[in-house]
Every structure is written in structure tokens, then in C-alpha cells.
Amino acid sequence: xxxxxxxxxxxxxxxxxxxxxxxxxxxxxxxxxxxxxxxxxxxxxxxxxxxxxxxxxxxxxxxxxxxxxxxxxxxxxxxxxxxxxxxxxxxxxxxxxxxxxxxxxxxxxxxxxxxxxxxxxxxxxxxxxxxxxxxxxxxxxxxxxxxxxxxxxxxxxxxxxxxxxxxxxxxxxxxxxxxxxxxxxxxxxxxxxxxxxxxxxxxxxxxxxxxxxxxxxxxxxxxxxxxxxxxxxxxxxxxxxxxxxxxxxxxxxxxxxxxxxxxxxxxxxxxxxxxxxxxxxxxxxxxxxxxxxxxxxxxxxxxxxxxxxxxxxxxxxxxxxxxxxxxxxxxxxxxxxxxxxxxxxxxxxxxxxxxxxxxxxxxxxxxxxxxxxxxxxxxxxxxxxxxxxxxxxxxxxxxxxxxxxxxxxxxxxxxxxxxxxxxxxxxxxxxxxxxxxxxxxxxxxxxxxxxxxxxxxxxxxxxxxxxxxxxxxxxxxxxxxxxxxxxxxxxxxxxxxxxxxxxxxxxxxxxxxxxxxxxxxxxxxxxxxxxxxxxxxxxxxxxxxxxxxxxxxxxxxxxxxxxxxxxxxxxxxxxxxxxxxxxxxxxxxxxxxxxxxxxxxxxxxxxxxxxxxxxxxxxxxxxxxxxxxxxxxxxxxxxxxxxxxxxxxxxxxxxxxxxxxxxxxxxxxxxxxxxxxxxxxxxxxxxxxxxxxxxxxxxxxxxxxxxxxxxxxxxxxxxxxxxxxxxxxxxxxxxxxxxxxxxxxxxxxxxxxxxxxxxxxxxxxxxxxxxxxxxxxxxxxxxxxxxxxxxxxxxxxxxxxxxxxxxxxxxxxxxxxxxxxxxxxxxxxxxxxxxxxxxxxxxxxxxxxxxxxxxxxxxxxxxxxxxxxxxxxxxxxxxxxxxxxxxxxxxxxxxxxxxxxxxxxxxxxxxxxxxxxxxx
Ligand code: GAL
Numbered sequence: 006x007x008x009x010x011x012x013x014x015x016x017x018x019x020x021x022x023x024x025x026x027x028x029x030x031x032x033x034x035x036x037x038x039x040x041x042x043x044x045x046x047x048x049x050x051x052x053x054x055x056x057x058x059x060x061x062x063x064x065x066x067x068x069x070x071x072x073x074x075x076x077x078x079x080x081x082x083x084x085x086x087x088x089x090x091x092x093x094x095x096x097x098x099x100x101x102x103x104x105x106x107x108x109x110x111x112x113x114x115x116x117x118x119x120x121x122x123x124x125x126x127x128x129x130x131x132x133x134x135x136x137x138x139x140x141x142x143x144x145x146x147x148x149x150x151x152x153x154x155x156x157x158x159x160x161x162x163x164x165x166x167x168x169x170x171x172x173x174x175x176x177x178x179x180x181x182x183x184x185x186x187x188x189x190x191x192x193x194x195x196x197x198x199x200x201x202x203x204x205x206x207x208x209x210x211x212x213x214x215x216x217x218x219x220x221x222x223x224x225x226x227x228x229x230x231x232x233x234x235x236x237x238x239x240x241x242x243x244x245x246x247x248x249x250x251x252x253x254x255x256x257x258x259x260x261x262x263x264x265x266x267x268x269x270x271x272x273x274x275x276x277x278x279x280x281x282x283x284x285x286x287x288x289x290x291x292x293x294x295x296x297x298x299x300x301x302x303x304x305x306x307x308x309x310x311x312x313x314x315x316x317x318x319x320x321x322x323x324x325x326x327x328x329x330x331x332x333x334x335x336x337x338x339x340x341x342x343x344x345x346x347x348x349x350x351x352x353x354x355x356x357x358x359x360x361x362x363x364x365x366x367x368x369x370x371x372x373x374x375x376x377x378x379x380x381x382x383x384x385x386x387x388x389x390x391x392x393x394x395x396x397x398x399x400x401x402x403x404x405x406x407x408x409x410x411x412x413x414x415x416x417x418x419x420x421x422x423x424x425x426x427x428x429x430x431x432x433x434x435x436x437x438x439x440x441x442x443x444x445x446x447x448x449x450x451x452x453x454x455x456x457x458x459x460x461x462x463x464x465x466x467x468x469x470x471x472x473x474x475x476x477x478x479x480x481x482x483x484x485x486x487x488x489x490x491x492x493x494x495x496x497x498x499x500x501x502x503x504x505x506x507x508x509x510x511x512x513x514x515x516x517x518x519x520x521x522x523x524x525x526x527x528x529x530x531x532x533x534x535x536x537x538x539x540x541x542x543x544x545x546x547x548x549x550x551x552x553x554x555x556x557x558x559x560x561x562x563x564x565x566x567x568x569x570x571x572x573x574x575x576x577x578x579x580x581x582x583x584x585x586x587x588x589x590x591x592x593x594x595x596x597x598x599x600x601x602x603x604x605x606x607x608x609x610x611x612x613x614x615x616x617x618x619x620x621x622x623x624x625x626x627x628x629x630x631x632x633x634x635x636x637x638x639x640x641x642x643x644x645x646x647x648x649x650x651x652x653x654x655x656x657x658x659x660x661x662x663x664x665x666x667x668x669x670x671x672x673x674x675x676x677x678x679x680x681x682x683x684x685x686x687x688x689x690x691x692x693x694x695x696x697x698x699x700x701x702x703x704x705x706x707x708x709x710x711x712x713x714x715x716x717x718x719x720x721x722x723x724x725x726x727x728x729x730x731x732x733x734x735x736x737x738x739x740x741x742x743x744x745x746x747x748x749x750x751x752x753x754x755x756x757x758x759x760x761x762x763x764x765x766x767x768x769x770x771x772x773x774x775x776x777x778x779x780x781x782x783x784x785x786x787x788x789x790x791x792x793x794x795x796x797x798x799x800x801x802x803x804x805x806x807x808x809x810x811x812x813x814x815x816x817x818x819x820x821x822x823x824x825x826x827x828x829x830x831x832x833x834x835x836x837x838x839x840x841x842x843x844x845x846x847x848x849x850x851x852x853x854x855x856x857x858x859x860x861x862x863x864x865x866x867x868x869x870x871x872x873x874x875x876x877x878x879x880x881x882x883x884x885x886x887x888x889x890x891x892x893x894x895x896x897x898x899x900x901x902x903x904x905x906x907x908x909x910x911x912x913x914x915x916x917x918x919x920x921x922x923x924x925x
Pocket of ligand 1: 153
């Protein structure tokens with residue numbers, strides 16, 4: 006893409022601001038993304054998170070998006086803004102506000118009430134996005150996505166998209182607008198596309214999504230790799246070939262798999278996914294994309310974060326770690342280092358932004374193929390070597406011929422395991438002419454080039470000089486041969502550690518070649534015009550007044566070496582002066598190692614205050630203030646049985662978390678009550694008659710697309726089958742509204758009680774009263790709280806006075822049926838220069854699910870950080886984001902424990918855990 010007049014390879018990572026609930030985390034993650042080689046961040050904005058009710062958008066949350074976009078700009082990242090209205094994203098209702106669940110008009114269509122709602126949302130969010138557009142000079146937003154994978158292409162959807170497009174433009178959005186095709190269907194391409202079989206839409210660019218990497222096995226093993234598809238110039242072409250659906254716009258993959266989400270009841274596959282979609286996958290699949298000239302690539306996710314509160318759609322649990330490059334605890338996984346080498350490469354080697362398919366290049370081995378591209382303007386050739394098929398993991402040594410202006414060569418290479426390499430030939434490498442190299446280019450700047458290869462694999466780099474240059478091997482082992490006839494200087498070596506070669510030739514800048522194996526390559530950071538080696542992370546560099554101010558993180562004592570700094574400058578690291586001396590081959594090196602972080606100690610969480618609740622189960626509970634169920638018409642896609650009033654919670658404005666029903670009736674109680682209910686993934690229902698517990702049911706889990714409704718029968722003990730009055734108390738936990746990926750209003754499926762029958766018959770005279778969340782937390786937004794008694798009465802909040810409660814210690818071994826709360830406080834004294842990422846761990850993480858029938862809502866300083874379900878799993882550790890957690894102060898944990906009251910169905914041990922510690 007041309008950005009600010011420069012052809013730019015857009016290398017983007019996805020992060021969800023709504024899954025990192027603190028601006029401190031946005032800054033941290035965005036700086037990390039920049040550091041690992043991204044120049045762009047792609048962000049969804051979640052309408053549902055920002056809007057508790059029609060017309061309400063003035064939550065801190067939406068104003069914070071201004072800040073987010075500022076932080077992205079400060080971090081040096083372009084932004085792809087994806088405001089929906091529909092986003093999918095494994096978010097509640099696919100990002101729709103839950104109040105949309107009761108709207109009459111079909112969502113994602115041209116229904117007037119739906120369009121009126123999207124107008125409201127666009128007005129609110131576009132006002133913010135518009136202020137941050139690069140085109141205004143006031144921000145870094147470069148692209149705007151309307152809708153998300155809108156796979157219906159009828160007139161109604163066309164009208165709808167046009168409406169969104171016109172609204173965005175009317176709201177001042179000037180940057181190109183695109184849509185992400187769910188797969189390679191050729192849906193919604195710009196008018197400039199002349200490709201037969203495509204569906205035109207109101208867009209400026211065509212983009213598509215793809216997750217070709219596959220998932221781990223259900224037992225948590227990695228399995229064997231998939232094949233990498235050619236979705237650009239190396240592929241089949243046509244409407245369904247990917248980028249080929251639009252012949253006049255850049256190859257743009259709006260979402261390409263960077264991991265995958267995980268479901269209730271799985272064995273916990275995030276660590277496995279981080280390997281399956283790990284370094285080998287990145288090299289093969291992202292490399293294939295590069296060879297296919299997909300010059301706008303976004304990886305979903307690079308930082309997944311947490312689906313805290315009631316954010317998760319039924320298909321995912323609280324952690325949205327995604328096996329992503331930056332894990333839920335904000336730590337860089339090994340795959341982040343591979344991304345870094347790719348990201349630096351695509352941004353350093355400019356000819357890559359404008360290539361065409363080159364002549365076919367044969368390989369000496371049938372097990373390997375070469376995809377060849379050429380930049381016609383510079384003559385630079387790219388050879389992407391990958392196994393054939395690309396899923397193969399064999400160890401193959403082979404050669405292939407190259408032919409450039411410099412002549413013809415036979416190039417030896419090796420691919421071992423899931424691997425691929427992009428070699429460059431005929432290229433201006435920091436003012437020196439590169440004939441070819443079998444090491445890959447990571448980056449280069451004035452006087453320095455960093456190349457890399459796999460440890461122990463042979464490499465050769467050929468540069469051309471009219472006369473024999475001076476070659477000094479400063480570090481490691483390499484041999485140099487100069488061929489005066491061709492003028493080729495050939496360096497031969499085996500990649501291991503760091504090889505440093507200084508080449509000094511007449512009439513061109515001296516060049517320090519740094520040739521690294523992968524572990525060593527990971528130690529380098531490209532920050533602006535500097536190359537820094539040593540610290541575990543380098544965030545920013547500022548050269549000012551003869552001073553070089555570096556910031557970054559160390560996780561252990563680390564060396565520091567710098568290339569590209571002004572001579573004789575003073576260096577600071579995180580504000581503290583660092584003594585440096587000149588390094589071999591140029592650059593500066595710190596005289597002493599940078600310090601690592603100090604040890605931290607975490608308090609134990611053994612003593613808790615305890616109180617039981619669920620008074621709603623008792624017959625005498627006063628529900629006179631509750632809403633009486635009196636509606637007879639619902640827009641829910643699930644209707645009550647004929648003759649029964651509407652009971653579904655959304656119809657009464659109770660959208661998230663727990664909702665209570667109390668049904669009052671006279672006459673003889675039945676022998677059994679059957680309840681049709683909606684609860685999302687691993688949802689829960691509990692029932693009592695006249696205060697006697699009838700039992701609980703959970704919606705079955707353990708599958709990627711779980712059922713979201715239940716139909717369950719509760720037997721009534723014979724002692725209760727007597728004349729009334731009676732009160733049937735029911736509590737339903739709503740684990741999220743369905744997404745609407747199928748454009749079929751699936752988010753409108755009823756939640757809470759849909760209908761009840763007594764002995765198979767719709768009871769004639771039951772007065773139902775309903776209660777959900779009492780109010781919306783103005784700071785934490787609509788997704789933070791449901792309607793538990795404790796939540797309605799502030800028990801989840803840090804300031805709540807619990808001194809009159811009894812004391813308990815954990816693990817506990819007795820429980821009530823219903824909900825009880827455990828509260829404690831703890832003080833943290835994390836040193837100011839330490840970034841400690843902490844988690845709360847319940848029970849034994851090595852056992853994904855156990856036989857205790859209880860679940861916990863975890864409130865930290867009032868924030869609902871997620872749900873633990875002991876017998877469903879798999880999540881045991883819940884990230885506690887800094888910002889929600891005070892690292893240098895008092896913190897309050899409140900646990901809402903819902904149990905069936907059976908023996909031992911009570912909380913296991915709970916402790917604070919460390920997810921990562923660094924010094925900053
Ligand atoms: C895509 C969708 C994203 C997300 C992803 C899977 O199809 O656009 O929002 O749901 O799948 O994580």
C-alpha cells in the first residue's frame with residue numbers, strides 16, 4: 006500500500022482493546038508489538054462493551070478509545086480500525102449490544118430499526134476514529150473496516166453495506182474502507198475489480214480472512230502441519246483465489262491465523278496452539294503469503310487478552326490467550342521472535358512491496374519447491390524455498406539455479422522440519438551489492454546488516470566488489486574468497502552464535518555483517534535507525550542532545566550492544582546512565598550488564614470472609630420490587646410455549662450474567678417441573694421449590710460449538726406436592742449470547758427461562774417475577790455484572806464492608822446450594838521498576854477439570870475477571886491485569902462461589918501466581 010507517498014508493506018497484528026481492560030496494558034502491548042516488528046495494529050471496537058442501552062454511548066469505555074488510538078500512534082503503529090457494527094470475535098453476541106437481541110428487525114440487514122441502531126454506534130465511534138486518521142495528520146488510522154465477514158450477499162445486505170459506507174463517509178472517515186471476506190469467496194470487491202464471479206460492494210479495497218493452520222488435537226497434542234495455501238500471485242487466481250478477486254488493489258488478508266481460541270471443557274490447548282501456530286508455521290505460512298504478494302497482512306491474534314466479565318460468546322471461556330505471540334500475561338512467546346525476523350524483513354527490504362511472479366525455478370529435490378518473485382524496477386529477486394508439500398517436515402538439502410544481472414549461480418540450501426526461507430538476490434544491502442545470500446535478511450541500517458539462519462546450517466553470502474575488499478572476521482568462523490573475474494566476494498560459514506564480518510571496500514560504505522543463528526537473532530531489536538542487542542525487550546529509542554535514551558525490559562541481567570548510534574553519545578537505559586565503550590566492528594557496548602528484576606514475593610490468600618446468599622430461594626424473600634413478567638410478544642428467536650408470558654431475560658432488560666426468576670402459584674405442586682432455558686456455553690440452572698433445593702443442570706460442554714440451550718426436568722419431592730401457595734425459584738447463569746456469524750439473528754436466542762411446564766403442561770396461573778443486574782457499573786461497563794444478590798448489593802466491590810462476615814480458610818470442604826461469597830484483601834509491594842504480571846490460580850492446573858461441582862466468578866477490585874468452572878475447565882489461572890490490579894497497594898478479591906451444595910463442592914486452594922516478571 007502507498008502510505009504517505011511511500012510503498013509500505015503493512016504488517017499488522019490484532020489486539021482487542023476490550024480484552025485488555027487498562028490503558029497501561031494497551032501501551033505495554035502496543036510497544037511490544039512495535040518491538041517485534043509490526044508497523045500496524047488492527048483493532049476491533051466492541052459495540053456491546055460500550056453500549057448498555059439504546060442511545061447510551063458515553064461510557065468511559067468509548068471515550069477511552071481516543072486514548073487507545075493516541076497510544077497506538079505514540080507507539081509508532083498504524084491502525085486498521087474495525088468498528089463492526091458486527092465483529093464476531095468470540096465476543097458476546099458477536100459484539101452486538103445485548104439490547105439488540107430484542108429488536109424486531111433482522112440484524113445485518115437493511116431493516117430500519119437495525120440501521121437506526123448502527124447509525125447511533127457509528128456516530129459515536131466514527132467521531133473518535135475520524136480524529137485519528139493519518140489523512141488528517143492527526144493520528145495513524147490508515148484503514149476502516151465496515152462489517153465483518155458478511156457472507157450473505159442479497160439486496161438487503163448490499164443496501165446495508167452501502168448504508169454503513171455512506172454513514173462512515175458522512176462521519177468524516179476518509180481512509181480507504183474495506184470488508185473482510187469470510188474465506189475466499191470474492192464477496193464485496195471494489196468496483197475496480199473486473200474479475201468474473203465476484204460480488205461488488207461499497208468498498209475501496211478487497212480483503213479476505215483465512216485460518217489454514219488447523220488446530221491441535223482435542224487431547225492437546227500438536228498433530229502434523231497443514232499445507233500453506235497460495236492466496237495471491239502464486240495461486241489459482243479468479244474470484245475464489247484470494248487476492249486475485251480484486252486485480253487493481255493490494256493483496257490484503259485482513260485476518261490470517263495467529264493462533265486459535267479454546268472452548269469450555271477442552272483440555273486447555275493454548276500452549277499447544279502456540280506451537281502448532283508457532284515458529285515453523287509462521288515461516289511456512291506467512292512466508293507463503295509474502296511470496297504471494299499479500300502486502301497487507303494482519304495476524305489474528307497477536308495479543309488475545311482476556312474475555313473478562315460477560316464478554317465471552319458461548320464458544321470460548323475467560324482466557325482469550327489464543328496461543329498468540331504475546332500471551333495473556335503479556336509475555337513474548339518464542340513465536341514472537343520468529344515474527345520479529347519476518348516483520349523486520351518485510352519492512353527493511355523495500356523491493357518486496359512491489360513484486361511479480363518470476364520465471365519458474367526448479368529445485369534439485371522433488372521434496373522442495375521454489376516460489377520466485379521479482380521486483381522489475383530494482384531487479385531484486387526473491388526465492389521462497391518451502392517443502393513440497395509445505396506440510397512436509399523432512400530434512401532436505403538441495404540446490405536451485407538463480408539468474409540475475411550478476412550472472413548465474415547454483416545455490417545450496419537446506420530445509421529441516423517445518424521450515425521455509427526467503428532468499429534475496431540482486432539487492433542493495435546497506436550500500437553494498439548483494440549478489441545473493443543463503444542466510445535470510447533480518448534487517449539492515451547504515452553500515453550494518455543482520456542476517457540469520459538455523460543453528461548448524463551452512464550459509465553463504467556473495468557480495469560484489471570491483472576490487473578485492475578487506476575482510477575481517479571479527480567474531481565466529483567464516484571464510485572469504487574473492488573471485489577477481491566476477492568480482493564476487495563469497496563468505497562461507499555455518500550459522501552458529503554470532504558471526505561478525507567487517508568488509509571495507511573502496512567507494513562504498515564499510516559494512517559490518519552480523520550473521521546470527523535463530524537464538525542469537527532473537528536477541529536483536531530494531532528500533533528506529535538503531536540496532537540493539539541484548540535486553541529481553543527494547544521498547545523505544547530517542548536520540549536527543551547527544552544522548553541516546555533507550556527503554557526496555559530485562560528479565561535477567563543482560564548485555565547491551567548498540568549499532569547506529571551517533572558517535573560518542575551518552576546512553577541511558579530506562580533513564581539511568583549506562584557506561585559504554587566502542588565495540589568490535591563498530592557500535593557501542595555496555596561495560597557492565599544491565600540489571601535484571603528484583604525478586605518479588607506474593608502474599609498468601611488463606612484467610613477469607615464468608616457469607617452465604619441466594620436468599621431468593623427462600624419462600625419469604627421479598628421480590629415485590631422485581632419486574633413482573635407480563636410481556637406476551639418477544640423478538641427472541643426462541644418463543645415461550647403457547648399460553649405462557651415471555652420469560653426471556655433480555656426482554657426485561659437483564660442481559661448479562663445471572664438472572665433470578667420467582668414463580669408464584671397456588672394449588673397442588675406438580676411432581677415435576679421442566680424448564681426450557683438458554684444459558685450459553687456451560688450455562689447453569691439451579692431450582693428451588695419453597696426453599697427446597699431441586700438441583701442444578703449444566704449445558705453440556707467439551708465441544709468447539711457447544712449447545713447453548715437446555716431442557717431439564719426437576720423432580721419435586723413428594724412432601725412438597727401439597728396445596729399452595731408455592732414459590733418456584735430459578736437461577737440461570739447466562740454464559741453469553743450467540744454470535745451472529747450466519748446472519749440469522751442467532752444472537753437473539755433466548756437467555757434465562759424460555760418456558761416452564763408442570764407435569765408436562767403449561768401452568769395456567771403462575772406469576773413470574775424476574776431480577777437481573779440491578780444497574781450498570783458506570784466504570785466497568787455493562788459486561789461486568791449480572792444479577793446475583795451479592796452483585797446487586799455491592800459485595801463484589803472493593804469498598805464493601807464485610808467485617809461482620811464469618812471467617813473461612815481455603816481450601817474449603819463444605820458448601821451451600823446456591824451462591825456464597827468469599828472475600829479477602831492483599832497488599833502488593835512490587836518495586837516501581839518491576840513489571841509483574843500476576844494471575845490467580847484456583848486448584849490444580851494440571852487437571853483441566855475435576856469432580857467438584859462448583860463454579861466461581863472472580864472479582865478483583867470490583868472487576869469480574871472471569872469464571873472458573875471446576876468440573877468443566879480447563880482454565881485454572883486467571884490473568885489479573887495491571888491497572889485492574891494495584892501492584893503497589895491494597896487489592897480486594899471477591900469470589901462468588903455457586904455450588905450444588907454437595908460435599909466438597911467448595912473452593913479448592915487459591916493462590917497468586919506469577920505470569921512474568923521484568924525490570925523496566
Ligand atoms: C473470524 C472472525 C473473527 C474471529 C475469528 C476466529 O472469522 O472474523 O472475528 O471470530 O474468526 O477467532
